[in-house]
Amino acid sequence: MVSSDEETSRRRSRRLVIAGEIGNAIFIGVLYLHALLWLNTLNCEISEFKSSPVRIKRDTKQLPVDLEDYTIIIGQDTIIPKNVLDRSCSQVHQYCSEKSQRLTGFPGARGSPGDQGPVGPPGRRGPMGIVGPIGLVGEHGSVGEAGRDGKCNCPFPDMYVQRVPIPGPPVIKIEEKMVPVPVVVVKEIEVTKLVPFEPTPPGFGPPEGWAPGMPKPGRTRKLPRYSTVRPPPTPKKKTTQPPIHVVPTEKNLTMDEWNAEMNISTPRPYMGPPTLGYNRKECILAAVGIPVLHAESQYGRVGSWMRDALPNSMKTAKRRWVTDGFASPVLYEYEDERQLLDKVQKIKYYVDYLASGTGNVVYNGSYYYHKHGTTSLVRYELETGVQVEAELDPEMSHVDCGRLPDHTFEECNATDRHVWLYDRPHNYVDFAVDENGLWVIYAGADSETMKMAKLEPDLYVVSRWDVEVNTTDIADSFIMCGVWYGLKSAYNLQTQITHAFDLYRNDTIPGQVEWYNPYQGLTMLHYNPLDARLYFFDNSSLLSVNVRIEEDLPEYIDD
Numbered sequence: 001m002v003s004s005d006e007e008t009s010r011r012r013s014r015r016l017v018i019a020g021e022i023g024n025a026i027f028i029g030v031l032y033l034h035a036l037l038w039l040n041t042l043n044c045e046i047s048e049f050k051s052s053p054v055r056i057k058r059d060t061k062q063l064p065v066d067l068e069d070y071t072i073i074i075g076q077d078t079i080i081p082k083n084v085l086d087r088s089c090s091q092v093h094q095y096c097s098e099k100s101q102r103l104t105g106f107p108g109a110r111g112s113p114g115d116q117g118p119v120g121p122p123g124r125r126g127p128m129g130i131v132g133p134i135g136l137v138g139e140h141g142s143v144g145e146a147g148r149d150g151k152c153n154c155p156f157p158d159m160y161v162q163r164v165p166i167p168g169p170p171v172i173k174i175e176e177k178m179v180p181v182p183v184v185v186v187k188e189i190e191v192t193k194l195v196p197f198e199p200t201p202p203g204f205g206p207p208e209g210w211a212p213g214m215p216k217p218g219r220t221r222k223l224p225r226y227s228t229v230r231p232p233p234t235p236k237k238k239t240t241q242p243p244i245h246v247v248p249t250e251k252n253l254t255m256d257e258w259n260a261e262m263n264i265s266t267p268r269p270y271m272g273p274p275t276l277g278y279n280r281k282e283c284i285l286a287a288v289g290i291p292v293l294h295a296e297s298q299y300g301r302v303g304s305w306m307r308d309a310l311p312n313s314m315k316t317a318k319r320r321w322v323t324d325g326f327a328s329p330v331l332y333e334y335e336d337e338r339q340l341l342d343k344v345q346k347i348k349y350y351v352d353y354l355a356s357g358t359g360n361v362v363y364n365g366s367y368y369y370h371k372h373g374t375t376s377l378v379r380y381e382l383e384t385g386v387q388v389e390a391e392l393d394p395e396m397s398h399v400d401c402g403r404l405p406d407h408t409f410e411e412c413n414a415t416d417r418h419v420w421l422y423d424r425p426h427n428y429v430d431f432a433v434d435e436n437g438l439w440v441i442y443a444g445a446d447s448e449t450m451k452m453a454k455l456e457p458d459l460y461v462v463s464r465w466d467v468e469v470n471t472t473d474i475a476d477s478f479i480m481c482g483v484w485y486g487l488k489s490a491y492n493l494q495t496q497i498t499h500a501f502d503l504y505r506n507d508t509i510p511g512q513v514e515w516y517n518p519y520q521g522l523t524m525l526h527y528n529p530l531d532a533r534l535y536f537f538d539n540s541s542l543l544s545v546n547v548r549i550e551e552d553l554p555e556y557i558d559d
Contacts, residue, residue, distance in 0.1 A: 273460075273462075274456055274460060274462050275462065275463075276454055276462055276463045276504070277436075278504070279436065279481070279482040279504040280435045280436050280482075281434075281435040281436075281481050281482075281551075282481060282482070282551070283480070283481040283483075283549040283550065283551040284481070284483065284500075284509070284549060284550045285480060285483070285485060285497070285500070285513055285547060285548075285549060286513070286548045286549055286550045287513060287514070287547070287548040288497075288513060288514070288515060288516075288534065288545050288546070288547055288548070289545050289546040289547070289548070290516075290545065291516060291518050291536075291538075291543045291544070291545045292543060292544050292545065293518075293541055293542070293543050294337055294340065294341070294542045294543065294544060295337065295340045295341045295343075295542045296540055296541060296542070297322060297324070297537075297540045297541070297542060298343045299322070299324035299325075299540075300324055300325055300540070301521060301523075301539050301540045302324075302325055302326055302358065302523045302537075303322060303323050303324045303325060303358060303523065303524070303537055303540075304322070304323045304358040304359070304360060304523065304524035304526075304537050305320060305321065305322045305323075305340075305524070305535065305537055305542045306320070306321050306322075306360070306361055306362050306526065306535065307319075307320055307321075307362070307528055307530065307531075307535065308362045308363065308364070308365065308530070309361065309362070309363050309364075309433040309528050309529055309530055310363055310364040310433075310530070311364075311365070311530070312364065312365055316365060317530070318335070318336040318337075319333060319334065319335060319336065319346075320333075320334045320336070320337060320340045321333055321334070321362050321367070322334070322340070322542075323355065323358065323360060325407070326356075326357060326358065326409070326425065326426035326427065327354050327355065327356050327357070327372050327403070327407070327409075327426060328354070328355055328407075329350055329351055329352075329353070329354050329355065330348055330349065330350055330351075331348070331349040331351065331355075331360075331367055332345050332347075332348055332349075333345065333346050333347040333348070333349065333382075334346055340542070349367065349380070349382065351367070351369070351378070351380050351387070352380075352387065353369075353371045353372065353378060354371070354372035354373075355369035355370065355371075355372065355378075356369070356370045356371065356372035356373070356398075356400070356426070356427075356428060356429065357370055357421070357426065357427040357428055357429055357430070358424075358427060358523050358524040358537065359421075359427065359429055359430030359431050359441070359524065359526075360431060361431040361432070361433055361438075361526060362382070363431075363433055363438055363457070364457060365381060365382055365383060366379045366380060366381050366382065366457070367379070367380040367381075367382060368380075368431050368438070369431075370398075370428060370429035371389065372400070373398060373399070373400060374398060375391050375392055375393060375394055375396050375398050376389050376390065376391050376392065377389070377390055377391075377392050377429070377440065377455075377459050379457070379458070379459055388458060388459060389459075390458075390459035390460075392429070392440065392442065392453065392459075392461070393442065393444075393451070393453075393464075395444055395445055395446065396428070396429075396442050396443070396444060396445060396451070397418035397419050397420070397421065397428050397442065397443040397444060397445045398418060398428050398445070399417050399418040399445075400417050400418070400426055400428070401416065401417055401426070409425070409426055418443075418445045419443055419445070419448050419471060419472070420443070420471070420472065421441070421442060421443045421471050422471065422472070422474060422475055422476055422477070422490075423472050423473070423474065423475050423489075423490065424475065424476070424490065424523065428442060428443065429441070429442045430442070430476070430477065431526075432477075432478055432479040432526065432527065433479075433526070433527070433528065433529065434479045434480050434481060434482065434527060434529050435481060435482075435529045436454075436482055437454070437455070437456075437457075438454075438455040438456070438457060439452060439453065439454055439455065439479050440452070440453050440455055441477060441479075441484070443471040448470050448471050448472065449466055449467065449468055449469065449470070449471070450466075450467040450469045450470075450471055450477075450486075451464065451465070451466055451467070452464070452465045452467065452479075452484060452503065453465070454503075465501075465503055465506075467484065467501050469486060469499055469501075473486075474486035474487055474488060474498075474499060475487045475488060475489050475490035475491075475495075475522060476490060476522060476523075476524070476525040476536075477499070477525070478525050478526055478527040478534065479503070479527065480527045480529075480547070480549075481549070482502065482503050482504045483500055483501065483502050483503065483509065484499075484500065484501045484503060485497050485499065485500050485513075486498060486499030486500075487515060487522075487525060488515075489517070490517060490520075490521070490522035490523070491517070491520050491521065491522075492517060492520065493516065493517055493518075493520055494514070494515075494516060494517075495514075495515050495516075495517060496512040496513060496514055496515055497512060497513040497514075497515050498512050517538060518538060518541070518543065519538040519539035519540075519541050520538075520539065521538055521539030521540075522536055522537065522538045522539075523537050523538075524536055524537040527547075532546070532547060532549075533545065533546050533547065534546075534547060
């Protein structure tokens with residue numbers, strides 16, 4: 001049975017639930033009415049907006065009469081005062097009249113063509129066109145006149161010959177002359193024979209009694225002493241006309257048949273090592289000209305520049321080469337001097353070894369240099385890249401100061417290195433080229449005297465010399481006509497070439513020649529027999545100077 005209290009609590013809870021549901025229903029109804037009223041208000045505003053009258057543009061054409069008198073209508077929305085328009089138009093017309101122009105209106109009908117005007121001046125010349133194809137080969141020209149006879153019309157081959165008298169009685173020759181009547185002249189003729197003779201290099205051995213260092217066999221002349229004041233020449237004696245030589249010759253005779261008939265023995269070919277031979281050009285330096293500036297080096301103040309002294313083509317003869325610093329593994333090549341002036345390089349040769357010093361040369365298409373820190377010389381062929389290495393002298397000076405990572409040299413004492421060549425650091429070998437070929441100048445490790453050697457192109461040493469000159473007493477040197485010359489200073493503006501030594505006569509030549517250092521920093525001096533000029537590198541400047549030599553000198557007797 002349920003008690004009365006529980007029944008009462010249940011009734012109360014039912015009443016509360018019913019009251020809550022009624023309250024929720026009333027609240028929802030209120031929200032619905034509120035939303036309905038808000039929507040009605042919004043619809044009213046939208047309908048009022050749609051029912052509002054549209055704004056009509058005013059008709060600008062319907063204006064009062066008094067306003068049209070003072071204004072001008074342009075288009076539909078622009079009205080400007082008439083006086084402003086009149087003032088603007090007058091300014092425009094005044095401008096057009098001053099400029100002799102007219103206002104551009106609507107294009108009219110095309111008019112009739114006018115008279116032809118005068119011919120104008122000729123225009124500028126256009127660029128040159130492309131070279132056309134090569135034309136056909138022309139016909140052969142007419143045969144020219146016969147040339148003059150040569151110096152020798154004998155049937156012998158082209159070789160050196162000398163006449164040797166044959167023992168026995170002279171031959172009587174009878175000639176007939178008209179002076180002005182016929183006269184018979186009888187002469188005694190010395191009988192001689194032609195003996196073939198070849199110089200020593202290459203092919204034939206030297207004559208009997210000839211030794212390296214002696215002059216060329218045959219008639220030679222004696223050069224005067226190398227001095228600024230020359231002694232007066234001794235007048236030559238008058239020579240009588242040599243006798244007429246009668247040589248029995250027959251046409252269509254071979255050289256062997258002629259030798260057999262004349263009882264002449266041909267010397268056997270010389271198969272031994274190369275010899276010094278004779279001086280191919282005898283001359284003495286008399287003076288130097290004014291230095292010529294060719295270009296400026298695009299690298300440092302120290303270096304060298306060179307020209308091939310024995311080129312094998314015209315292209316090679318035009319090329320120039322430059323090195324940088326006291327030691328460099330790179331050789332820079334320029335197509336010609338114009339490219340050198342514009343600093344436009346063609347090729348960079350990276351040789352296998354470090355080239356020491358600034359005395360390197362290019363000779364017969366090869367680059368000759370001293371291998372750094374060794375006693376070896378290297379020949380590097382520029383076209384093929386093939387190189388030849390040979391030792392020059394095991395006792396030569398070659399030990400230098402240590403090198404830093406930036407390719408510069410460390411500072412070291414004189415006891416830590418060998419003596420330098422010249423009054424210039426880090427230089428041990430200086431190549432030279434003259435009319436006789438390739439030379440090399442170097443210093444000894446134990447002595448401070450100058451050493452020189454004659455080289456073959458394959459670096460074979462033909463002969464050596466020791467010159468009693470201190471290696472640090474001169475600034476640079478070169479060889480010309482078989483004579484070694486030494487420069488006194490590389491830093492003085494005015495200096496002299498004070499040393500000269502004839503390598504073929506083994507004799508010192510006294511005297512001096514004035515020299516000029518324009519930039520007072522000479523680091524390379526070479527003679528080039530191709531154009532007979534001295535090339536030198538002076539403080540980043542690439543210069544050359546011509547030389548004046550004394551070649552055809554009169555003979556005289558020494559005191």
